Amino acid sequence: xTHIALADxxxxxxxxxxxxxxxxxxxLDHKVIAVQYSCTALFVGLVALVLSVLMRLQxxxxxxxxFLSPGVYLQYVTMHGMIMVVYLLTALLLGGFGNYMIPLMxxxxxxxxxxxxxxxxxxxxxxVIVLLASFFVPGGPTGAGxxxxxxxxxxxxxPGAGWGIYLMLISLGIFIIAFTMGGLNYIxxxxxxxxxxxxxxxxxxxxxxxxxxTILGLFAFPALLVSAIMMMLDATLGTSxxxxxxxxxxxxxxxxxxxxxxxxxxxxxxxxxxxYIVALPAFGMxxxxxxxxxxxxxxxxxxxxxAIVIIGGLSFIVWAHHMYVSGMNPYFGFFFATSTLIIxxxxxxxxxxxxxxxxxxxIQLTVPMLFAIGFIFxxxxxxxxxxxxxxxxxxxxxxxxxxxxxxxxMVMGVxxxxxxxxxxxxxxxxxxxxxxxxxxxKLHFWVTFIGAxxxxxxxxYIGIMGVPRRYYALGDxxxxxxxxxxxxxxxxxxxxxxxLAQLIFLFNVFWTLRYGPKSERNPWKATSxxxxxxxxxxxxxxxxxxxxVVHRWAYDYSVPGAKEDYIPQxxxxxxxxxxxxxxxxxxxx
Amino acid sequence: MxxxxxxxxxxxxxxxxxxxxxxxxxxxxxxxxRVLMGIITVFFLLIMVTFIVRSxxxxxxxxxxxxxxxxxxxxxxxxxxxxxxxASIGMEVAVRQWQNGQTRLMLxxxxxxxxxxxxxxxxxxxxxxxxxxxxYGLSENPANSYFYLFTGLHAIHLLGGLVALVRVFFRLxxxxxxxxVFLAVKGCAIYWHYLFILWLVLFFFLTRTPxxxxxxxxxxxxx
Numbered sequence: 001x002t003h004i005a006l007a008d009x010x011x012x013x014x015x016x017x018x019x020x021x022x023x024x025x026x027x028l029d030h031k032v033i034a035v036q037y038s039c040t041a042l043f044v045g046l047v048a049l050v051l052s053v054l055m056r057l058q059x060x061x062x063x064x065x066x067f068l069s070p071g072v073y074l075q076y077v078t079m080h081g082m083i084m085v086v087y088l089l090t091a092l093l094l095g096g097f098g099n100y101m102i103p104l105m106x107x108x109x110x111x112x113x114x115x116x117x118x119x120x121x122x123x124x125x126x127x128v129i130v131l132l133a134s135f136f137v138p139g140g141p142t143g144a145g146x147x148x149x150x151x152x153x154x155x156x157x158x159p160g161a162g163w164g165i166y167l168m169l170i171s172l173g174i175f176i177i178a179f180t181m182g183g184l185n186y187i188x189x190x191x192x193x194x195x196x197x198x199x200x201x202x203x204x205x206x207x208x209x210x211x212x213x214t215i216l217g218l219f220a221f222p223a224l225l226v227s228a229i230m231m232m233l234d235a236t237l238g239t240s241x242x243x244x245x246x247x248x249x250x251x252x253x254x255x256x257x258x259x260x261x262x263x264x265x266x267x268x269x270x271x272x273x274x275x276y277i278v279a280l281p282a283f284g285m286x287x288x289x290x291x292x293x294x295x296x297x298x299x300x301x302x303x304x305x306x307a308i309v310i311i312g313g314l315s316f317i318v319w320a321h322h323m324y325v326s327g328m329n330p331y332f333g334f335f336f337a338t339s340t341l342i343i344x345x346x347x348x349x350x351x352x353x354x355x356x357x358x359x360x361x362x363i364q365l366t367v368p369m370l371f372a373i374g375f376i377f378x379x380x381x382x383x384x385x386x387x388x389x390x391x392x393x394x395x396x397x398x399x400x401x402x403x404x405x406x407x408x409x410m411v412m413g414v415x416x417x418x419x420x421x422x423x424x425x426x427x428x429x430x431x432x433x434x435x436x437x438x439x440x441x442k443l444h445f446w447v448t449f450i451g452a453x454x455x456x457x458x459x460x461y462i463g464i465m466g467v468p469r470r471y472y473a474l475g476d477x478x479x480x481x482x483x484x485x486x487x488x489x490x491x492x493x494x495x496x497x498x499x500l501a502q503l504i505f506l507f508n509v510f511w512t513l514r515y516g517p518k519s520e521r522n523p524w525k526a527t528s529x530x531x532x533x534x535x536x537x538x539x540x541x542x543x544x545x546x547x548x549v550v551h552r553w554a555y556d557y558s559v560p561g562a563k564e565d566y567i568p569q570x571x572x573x574x575x576x577x578x579x580x581x582x583x584x585x586x587x588x589x
Numbered sequence: 590m591x592x593x594x595x596x597x598x599x600x601x602x603x604x605x606x607x608x609x610x611x612x613x614x615x616x617x618x619x620x621x622x623r624v625l626m627g628i629i630t631v632f633f634l635l636i637m638v639t640f641i642v643r644s645x646x647x648x649x650x651x652x653x654x655x656x657x658x659x660x661x662x663x664x665x666x667x668x669x670x671x672x673x674x675x676a677s678i679g680m681e682v683a684v685r686q687w688q689n690g691q692t693r694l695m696l697x698x699x700x701x702x703x704x705x706x707x708x709x710x711x712x713x714x715x716x717x718x719x720x721x722x723x724x725y726g727l728s729e730n731p732a733n734s735y736f737y738l739f740t741g742l743h744a745i746h747l748l749g750g751l752v753a754l755v756r757v758f759f760r761l762x763x764x765x766x767x768x769x770v771f772l773a774v775k776g777c778a779i780y781w782h783y784l785f786i787l788w789l790v791l792f793f794f795l796t797r798t799p800x801x802x803x804x805x806x807x808x809x810x811x812x
Binding site for chain 2: 237
């Protein structure tokens with residue numbers, strides 16, 4: 001059989017929607033599915049945000065909320081963590097932006113398996129519903145922490161043991177199936193469906209980030225699925241994979257000989273790559289935003305690609321640095337500390353390249369750019385405290401304190417969220433045809449950025465002073481001075497302000513959709529393909545009759561001699577307007 | 590080293606305009622299937638690692654080694670293996686018949702592949718019942734737990750393959766040309782072979798003696 005590349009196939013419009021439901025509910029179009037994914041993710045994200053405010057109210061002003069018992073507090077901690085990491089960030093970055101950007105940036109009409117793509121969203125929605133349902137079952141959601149370590153996760157006495165933990169495990173299982181369906185689509189689309197001229201090294205970094213993150217997800221989520229299945233069997237059918245011989249409420253249980261450490265290894269074999277599943281798409285998107293708004297090509301494109309690939313590979317051999325306090329062979333700890341610190345090298349390369357992209361660029365301080373630059377600060381900051389915690393001997397005393405909370409919120413909470421905001425402000429004109437209000441956007445940025453610092457910077461200090469994490473209340477711990485309590489109150493006030501600032505963003509979105517003026521076609525003067533569809537927002541099938549052909553990489557900004565300061569990817573040299581045309585392109589070196 | 594070449598080009602330098610799209614010749618569904626099989630392999634591999642770790646704990650009683658243990662005699666499992674092998678061969682013959690233009694024979698062979706796969710599942714359930722009748726329940730011992738876990742998960746994956754195969758029949762029944770379903774048939778055949786090999790690995794793995802597990806654990810540094 002002769003091989004016909006997908007880019008050469010005729011446009012078979014065999015899933016053009018005909019009804020309202022076909023277009024907006026049971027849609028096969030990647031753009032609609034992306035918006036469905038994003039809205040669902042943002043909704044659960046808001047739930048998790050409210051939970052964090054309630055937690056902070058308890059920490060800053062103990063015992064003012066009557067319904068917040070210690071058990072409920074732990075349930076909020078758990079649900080906040082799990083929702084933010086898995087159901088918001090993973091889903092929004094890959095399900096939302098991955099779905100929207102892959103076909104548009106690569107010049108294809110849709111994902112290669114549209115039905116599978118639709119199923120992916122519906123499975124995701126079911127997983128979210130199952131997760132939220134656990135708020136309404138007897139005993140409430142699980143309070144075992146987002147790491148759901150056995151044995152305590154399934155023992156009587158832990159909040160939500162029983163239905164809470166069952167629903168959590170089922171929900172995770174469904175989510176993983178949804179992710180696998182989506183991920184197969186992303187990988188095959190990127191590998192097989194690119195348009196003519198879109199070589200791997202001409203892909204925007206956004207796509208590289210999503211591509212490698214998807215591979216990580218596909219091979220890391222099975223570890224979570226394995227641990228979820230085995231723990232479910234332990235909890236329901238009395239097997240002893242993870243459960244040791246144990247007494248519960250004075251009675252010996254049926255379990256014998258299982259290893260909780262085994263669960264921790266499995267969990268973190270998923271859990272650490274998960275950090276990069278969230279970070280790599282963010283790295284990619286922020287690179288594009290920085291380059292576009294600095295009107296300069298990204299510094300060290302190849303280095304950026306290789307760094308993404310290397311970080312992805314290394315992320316599979318560092319997992320045990322989450323388990324230093326669980327106890328391990330010293331050589332084992334030495335290995336994992338070393339591999340952890342090595343990851344700092346490609347990561348630092350990326351940070352330097354972002355800064356060097358800004359260097360002498362024609363920086364436009366637009367709202368997306370502000371968020372992107374904010375990301376460089378928070379990410380560097382969070383990465384630095386990671387260097388502390390990567391060392392066994394520093395991690396041991398800090399591991400159970402707020403220092404860790406500050407670290408991971410800085411590096412994988414605030415940072416990806418800032419990139420997500422940068423991306424939403426940046427691509428909103430493409431998705432909706434309208435541009436978000438700049439004034440409100442800037443207010444949103446400054447309150448969020450300064451607010452995030454006033455939340456998480458003091459947490460480092462109270463962590464070093466020994467304030468333990470996961471505690472409902474500090475009580476009268478005599479080793480903690482009054483200043484710790486004052487700081488806690490200040491952090492809580494900052495949290496309330498930052499949470500309220502997100503309402504500005506929501507208002508901005510709804511206001512713009514309703515009253516905002518129509519935006520220009522390509523308001524940021526970007527080169528990549530997604531801005532050059534025949535219609536903005538792109539119509540069904542994206543490209544009309546003919547797919548675009550790509551003639552250059554995505555970063556031709558401020559090219560010497562060109563009339564405009566950007567050259568779209570699909571223009572040939574002859575189509576570009578030149579002030580002074582460069583010499584004829586003959587040799588390729 | 591084509592991939593190495595493709596990630597070392599300097600995209601900012603002038604290049605021949607409008608280069609041909611350089612994608613693989615593998616058809617998209619087959620590529621997706623390969624990735625999926627990679628994921629399933631990782632999935633089973635991870636459980637195997639936990640198995641090896643768990644097998645070194647004191648309470649672990651392997652299912653083979655001593656005369657009274659159920660899989661010292663593996664006759665029943667060999668019968669199941671043979672049935673799954675036949676299913677796999679049936680699928681392969683179906684693909685070749687299609688290539689020879691024998692659509693009817695292909696259908697027959699596909700049906701045989703499906704029937705034998707279902708028979709394998711029934712026989713696996715029979716093994717479960719046999720184990721239960723001997724008192725080897727799911728939670729009596731981790732070795733039993735793992736046996737049920739592995740065979741159960743393998744069965745679920747085979748059921749998934751059967752769903753795909755039923756979809757092929759359904760599409761043929763609705764009059765979709767054999768040409769268009771061919772990739773799906775080929776995909777099913779590849780998946781059947783894969784599940785057969787996976788079963789061989791599991792079979793080998795689950796019926797070893799405690800000494801072998803200790804050896805594997807030592808080699809993996811988990812002893």
